[in-house]
Amino acid sequence: MAEVMDHRAAILGSIRKALGQASSKDAIAEEYAAIPRTYTKTGGMERAALLAHFEERLVEYDAGVYRAAKDGIAAKVAEILTARGKPGLTLPEGVPAEWLPEGFSFEVAGLQALELDKTPGVLTGCTVAIAETGSIVLQNAAAQGARILSLVPDYHLCVVFAEQVVLTVPEAFARLEGTSTLPTTFVSGPSATADIEMTRIKGVHGPRFLDVLIVVEA
Amino acid sequence: MSGVQTQDGTQWNRQDFPEAAKEILEQSQTRKNVQHATNVIQGKRNKVVAELPDWEDLREAGAQIKAHTLRHLDHYLAEFEANCTAAGGHVHWASDAAEANRIILGLVQQHDAKEVIKIKTMTSEEVGLNATLEANGIAPIETDLAELIVQMGKDRPSHFVAPALHVNRAQVRAIFQKEMHLPDLGDRPEDLATAARTYLREKYLRIKVAISGGNFLIADSGGMCIVESEGNGRMCLTLPDVLISIVGIEKVIPSFQDLEVFLQTLPRSATGERMNPYNSTWCGVHPGDGPQEFHVVLLDNGRSPILADKEARQTLQCIRCAACLNACPVYHQTGGHAYESVYAGPIGAILTPQLHSMKEGRSLPYASSLCGACYQVCPVKINIPEVLIHLRGKVVQEDQATLAGKFSLWNIGMQAAAFLFADAGRLGLAERVGAVGQKVLVSKNGFIEWMPLMLGGWTQTRDLKALPAQSFRQWWAKEKAPSAAAKNGRVSHG
Numbered sequence: 001m002a003e004v005m006d007h008r009a010a011i012l013g014s015i016r017k018a019l020g021q022a023s024s025k026d027a028i029a030e031e032y033a034a035i036p037r038t039y040t041k042t043g044g045m046e047r048a049a050l051l052a053h054f055e056e057r058l059v060e061y062d063a064g065v066y067r068a069a070k071d072g073i074a075a076k077v078a079e080i081l082t083a084r085g086k087p088g089l090t091l092p093e094g095v096p097a098e099w100l101p102e103g104f105s106f107e108v109a110g111l112q113a114l115e116l117d118k119t120p121g122v123l124t125g126c127t128v129a130i131a132e133t134g135s136i137v138l139q140n141a142a143a144q145g146a147r148i149l150s151l152v153p154d155y156h157l158c159v160v161f162a163e164q165v166v167l168t169v170p171e172a173f174a175r176l177e178g179t180s181t182l183p184t185t186f187v188s189g190p191s192a193t194a195d196i197e198m199t200r201i202k203g204v205h206g207p208r209f210l211d212v213l214i215v216v217e218a
Numbered sequence: 219m220s221g222v223q224t225q226d227g228t229q230w231n232r233q234d235f236p237e238a239a240k241e242i243l244e245q246s247q248t249r250k251n252v253q254h255a256t257n258v259i260q261g262k263r264n265k266v267v268a269e270l271p272d273w274e275d276l277r278e279a280g281a282q283i284k285a286h287t288l289r290h291l292d293h294y295l296a297e298f299e300a301n302c303t304a305a306g307g308h309v310h311w312a313s314d315a316a317e318a319n320r321i322i323l324g325l326v327q328q329h330d331a332k333e334v335i336k337i338k339t340m341t342s343e344e345v346g347l348n349a350t351l352e353a354n355g356i357a358p359i360e361t362d363l364a365e366l367i368v369q370m371g372k373d374r375p376s377h378f379v380a381p382a383l384h385v386n387r388a389q390v391r392a393i394f395q396k397e398m399h400l401p402d403l404g405d406r407p408e409d410l411a412t413a414a415r416t417y418l419r420e421k422y423l424r425i426k427v428a429i430s431g432g433n434f435l436i437a438d439s440g441g442m443c444i445v446e447s448e449g450n451g452r453m454c455l456t457l458p459d460v461l462i463s464i465v466g467i468e469k470v471i472p473s474f475q476d477l478e479v480f481l482q483t484l485p486r487s488a489t490g491e492r493m494n495p496y497n498s499t500w501c502g503v504h505p506g507d508g509p510q511e512f513h514v515v516l517l518d519n520g521r522s523p524i525l526a527d528k529e530a531r532q533t534l535q536c537i538r539c540a541a542c543l544n545a546c547p548v549y550h551q552t553g554g555h556a557y558e559s560v561y562a563g564p565i566g567a568i569l570t571p572q573l574h575s576m577k578e579g580r581s582l583p584y585a586s587s588l589c590g591a592c593y594q595v596c597p598v599k600i601n602i603p604e605v606l607i608h609l610r611g612k613v614v615q616e617d618q619a620t621l622a623g624k625f626s627l628w629n630i631g632m633q634a635a636a637f638l639f640a641d642a643g644r645l646g647l648a649e650r651v652g653a654v655g656q657k658v659l660v661s662k663n664g665f666i667e668w669m670p671l672m673l674g675g676w677t678q679t680r681d682l683k684a685l686p687a688q689s690f691r692q693w694w695a696k697e698k699a700p701s702a703a704a705k706n707g708r709v710s711h712g
Contacts, residue, residue: 007310007311007312007313007317008311010311010313010518011295011311011313011467011516011518011522012292012295012296014313014518014522014523015291015292015295015467015522015525016292017526018522018523018524018525018526019289019290019291019292019525019526022290022292022293023289023290023293025293028290028293031286031289031290032286032472032473035279035282035283035286036275036278036279036282037275037279037479038272038275038278038279039272039275039276039279039479039482040270040271040272040275057492061495111506113422113423113457114423117419117423130493132492133485133492133493134492134493135493140504140507146506146507146508147452147456147498147507147508148456148457148507148508151449151452151453151456151457152457169478169481169482170478172478173474173475173477173478176474177474177475180439180441180474180499181305181439181440181441181501182504183498183499183500183504183507183508184498184499184500185452185496185497185498186481186493186496186497186498187495187496188491188492188493188494188495188496189495190495191447191448191449191495191496192447192448192495193363193411193447193448194380194447194489195362195363195364195367195380195382195448196363196382196386196387196390196407196410196411197251197254197255197258197386197387197407198254198255198258198259198380198383199407201407201408201411203408203411203412203415204363204411204414204415204447204448204449204450205361205415205418205419205422205448205449205450205452205453206448206449206452206453206495206496207449
């Protein structure tokens with residue numbers, strides 16, 4: 001233990017020696033607050049254009065994009081699963097019953113990787129979505145669950161409510177402020193790589209297929 | 219020169235840039251691959267950067283956040299440590315590569331692991347972690363596609379975002395066919411990615427210890443952020459029981475909120491995407507979600523002394539996007555291996571010598587034409603050309619302080635040049651002497667095709683126009699100076 005402490009003291013001491021006199025906590029906070037943040041914070045795009053922008057970005061990533069009204073979620077889920085040839089999906093805790101159509105099997109998953117590897121896919125909600133970058137943000141919360149759920153299965157269907165979609169990255173961070181310590185994943189399209197000749201290829205280790213169902217008012 | 223062990227057991231920093239570059243310039247396939255890849259990323263990067271009207275504001279904010287953090291680095295590291303520990307993480311401190319290796323090896327052995335899965339980490343390469351693990355009977359398995367290609371090909375990374383950018387698909391296929399025993403493997407990128415998926419999936423599901431680097435340490439939440447594309451990162455930081463992250467001390471940022479800047483600038487600069495497929499953030503240990511044992515090793519290894527140099531401190535603002543590599547005309551020709559350094563390209567040229575207290579990589583500050591393309595694309599506004607010149611000055615001063623350096627031809631030549639250029643009369647005399655003295659070297663066509671000693675570096679690949687019989691200054695003094703002096707009412711001293 002003594003040796004570990006030595007390295008800590010050595011590094012912090014070396015930093016202090018290089019920087020000179022330390023500032024007070026208040027002075028540091030004041031200096032931090034004075035950093036100019038003149039970049040765009042909020043969007044100001046009206047709802048319909050915002051959703052169209054989000055869709056366009058998702059399609060560019062090769063994600064499937066669908067729309068449903070609030071009372072038509074289950075019917076749309078049934079349509080998507082039929083199109084994908086899926087007999088059902090795995091669920092995190094807290095998925096509302098009205099998302100789930102009859103005639104398909106939905107099971108709340110355990111968190112065993114080997115079992116999840118055999119499931120046909122997963123259905124989740126999200127915390128916030130970013131139109132500008134085509135991103136959905138998942139956290140360990142109701143209807144989203146542990147990170148493993150949206151990782152190991154090869155197919156992910158994500159339900160995004162229109163009011164969860166913001167235009168800019170800073171707007172998303174403003175919404176995440178209160179839950180920033182939760183495990184969080186920003187997902188922008190299906191897993192991909194550009195490591196071979198800089199060609200973006202879909203589907204390496206994460207889900208190879210991503211569908212997003214956007215739920216609008218009516 | 220003493221180097222650091224790389225994946226294939228060879229050394230970094232084996233030779234100076236000019237020698238290493240000469241070897242690479244003869245490998246036409248490698249050059250073709252590098253040029254193709256850097257052109258593609260540059261094109262994509264320029265397109266998505268142009269989309270953001272506030273790009274310059276984002277650069278400025280990013281630069282200032284990083285500069286502020288570096289000015290108070292001890293404060294923010296202590297804050298990170300306290301918050302990460304409170305969230306159930308274990309924070310370790312490593313002054314140097316040996317200590318980092320000792321800590322990580324100890325943790326891996328404590329869990330009796332014979333294999334570990336790894337997310338691409340340049341700090342691991344910097345400390346030679348794979349060699350240490352292998353020497354102790356532990357197999358490190360790289361999971362980033364490019365890093366896997368490098369590892370299986372017993373090669374070295376040449377770019378820190380796309381480490382295998384110097385090989386093409388046919389070469390990748392040959393490596394995978396041999397190492398994965400897949401004689402019928404195709405060479406479409408899809409085939410190669412699928413082969414990697416199948417090969418690694420079994421390992422993700424089985425291996426219990428993972429090692430990663432980190433893009434950002436977040437002081438106010440005690441969290442970490444990892445930015446990636448393939449999902450291999452998510453696999454490594456979600457499925458195993460134990461996660462060990464080795465991160466440079468300069469990677470800390472004050473607040474979770476600051477990611478709103480870097481998660482815009484990093485993906486656009488690194489891969490030319492609006493957002494890379496996956497970003498993960500987490501704090502310590504979360505019950506029922508991810509590894510239940512989490513260690514962060516904070517690595518100094520030559521970083522803290524750089525803070526003392528106010529002009530060069532900005533080097534540590536780097537977020538490792540590699541945009542400067544892709545934009546650099548020198549990197550474009552030589553690729554990454556010529557730098558003989560874990561960190562290649564313009565940023566490597568300033569970081570590497572400083573990490574080694576200017577004891578290694580001393581030729582690297584000269585591996586640049588100072589065109590400034592690197593500064594222009596840098597998302598945290600590191601003025602690389604300024605630091606390059608500053609470091610050249612350091613190299614020269616240190617050399618002059620040694621006896622051999624003081625009496626070297628370079629130093630004598632430069633001192634003589636400084637003496638001549640310092641005074642108009644001396645320069646005029648030198649021009650007149652030169653015009654006569656050069657006669658033995660000038661060919662019939664009026665060009666000098668050969669020069670002696672180190673001046674020969676110039677004439678090796680091009681001819682030099684001979685000094686004219688009359689210099690501009692002589693011409694001016696004769697033709698223009700009298701009338702100019704009359705007009706201005708003062709005497710020219712040309």
